[in-house]
Every structure is written in C-alpha cells, then in structure tokens.
Amino acid sequence: MDFVAITSCPAGLAHTPMAAKALENAAKELGLEAKIEQQGAMGLKNEITLDEAKSAKFLLIGSDQKIEKMGRFEGKPVLRVDINMCIKKPKLVIEKCTKAVDAKLREQ
Numbered sequence: 001m002d003f004v005a006i007t008s009c010p011a012g013l014a015h016t017p018m019a020a021k022a023l024e025n026a027a028k029e030l031g032l033e034a035k036i037e038q039q040g041a042m043g044l045k046n047e048i049t050l051d052e053a054k055s056a057k058f059l060l061i062g063s064d065q066k067i068e069k070m071g072r073f074e075g076k077p078v079l080r081v082d083i084n085m086c087i088k089k090p091k092l093v094i095e096k097c098t099k100a101v102d103a104k105l106r107e108q
Contacts, residue, residue, distance in 0.1 A: 002032040003097070004048045004056040004073075008039040008063035009083050016040040019062045019086035026090035032098075039068055048072065058101045060093070062086035077101050 005023050009015035020036040027034035035052055038045040050072045053059070058077040061067055062085070079097045086093055 001035065001052055001055040001057075002027070003034050003058050003060055003094070004052055005034060005036045005060040005062060005086075006039055006048070006067055007036060007083060007086060008061075008065045008067060010065065011041055013041055015083050015087065016042075017045075019083050019090075020046070022087050022090040023060070023062065023094065026094050030091060030094060032094065034094075039063075039065075044068070058097060060097050062093075077104060 005020075007016045007019040007023070009019075016038045020038050023034065023036050035048055036046060037048045053072040053076065056076065058079060059073045061078060061080040062083045063080070064082065079100060081093050081097075
C-alpha cells in the first residue's frame with residue numbers, strides 16, 4: 001500500500017466524501033494504491049485496518065478536525081492538509097506528500 005488517508009470535516013456530510021473520492025481518483029491516476037477512510041457525522045466509513053496502516057508508507061489527513069483511532073498509525077509519517085486542497089488539487093496533494101516522505105526517508 002502506497003498510502004492511507006483520512007478525510008474529515010466538521011459536519012462530515014459533504015466535504016468528507018468529496019475529498020475521499022477525489023483522493024481515490026487521483027491515486028488511481030498516479031498509479032498508487034491507497035485506502036481512504038472517512039470520519040464524520042456518518043461515523044467511520046471504509047475504516048483502515050491495522051494491517052493496512054502498517055503496510056502504508058504514510059498517513060495523509062485531509063482535515064483540521066480531531067481524528068479518531070490514531071494509535072493504528074504509530075510510527076508512520078503523518079501529513080496533514082486542508083480538506084479543501086484534497087478536493088481541489090488531490091493529485092498535487094498526493095505528489096507533495098509522497099515527495100516529502102521520500103525525502104525524509106532518504107535522510108535517515
């Protein structure tokens with residue numbers, strides 16, 4: 001798995017699924033394997049399992065909200081971006097996050 005992501009907005013009814021869909025489509029276009037979890041008023045949708053979290057290179061959070069169940073991502077690089085950027089420029093968000101994580105891994 002290339003990356004996992006969580007989208008969440010205050011209401012969780014519009015921006016959350018829009019951002020998730022945009023990130024899913026962009027990941028496919030970029031040839032990346034990703035799983036996008038949605039957190040909001042509708043509860044957890046498409047929940048990321050512990051195994052999926054462990055296999056991912058990083059966690060992308062499209063939100064400024066508190067994210068539930070963060071323990072499954074312990075030790076993973078976490079990149080947080082505004083949910084609107086995930087909707088408007090999902091490919092750019094993914095590319096920047098991927099480059100940042102790759103650069104950090106090369107430093108180690």
